[in-house]
Amino acid sequence: MLRLGCGGRRDRRCAGPSRVARGGTIEPTAVRCARQNLPDGEVHQGDLFEPLPAALRGRIDLLAANVPYVPTDAIELLPPEARLHEPRVALDGGADGLSVLRRVAVRAPQWLAPSGHLLVETSQGQAASAVEVFTEAGLLARAVSSEEADATVVIGSLRDGHR
């Protein structure tokens, strides 16, 4: 499993070498947190897939991304603990909140194993658009929400294993 956009509190829930083998994130503080959360895994610093070893292409079974998805204009409406204390790069998802998710979806098919899956967290309101983005990227997509976890995830799989 590879976790993109790792490095925060919530990652600890899925940390552990047998579950998350690798993480990728861009911001130095997030990299330090990710290394603490994943003491036996590998953490790569850089823009999305850029820092990953080429040998991983076509071999990732589970790619879970928690990249920023707050629309730029909505950042000022966030509670102060997020707005003032989170780095902008952890929040800003561009005009519609889906800019980084789009970049993940377009490139994910090259990195997924034939039976691999891409999971990306979104807001419930963005889920239908995110499913469209995944579909345009060639993935079979659906959105799943959990009331208990208060979370929505879009799941994409390669169509018949094709990239």
Ligand SMILES: C[S@@+](CC[C@H](N)C(=O)[O-])C[C@H]1O[C@@H](n2cnc3c(N)ncnc32)[C@H](O)[C@@H]1O
């Ligand atoms: C919404 S935060 C999630 C943090 C953590 N996964 C959690 O649940 O607490 C988004 C994360 O994505 C990282 N990120 C933003 N843009 C990125 C990019 N282009 N490439 C890699 N990571 C990125 C940020 O540094 C931040 O750690």
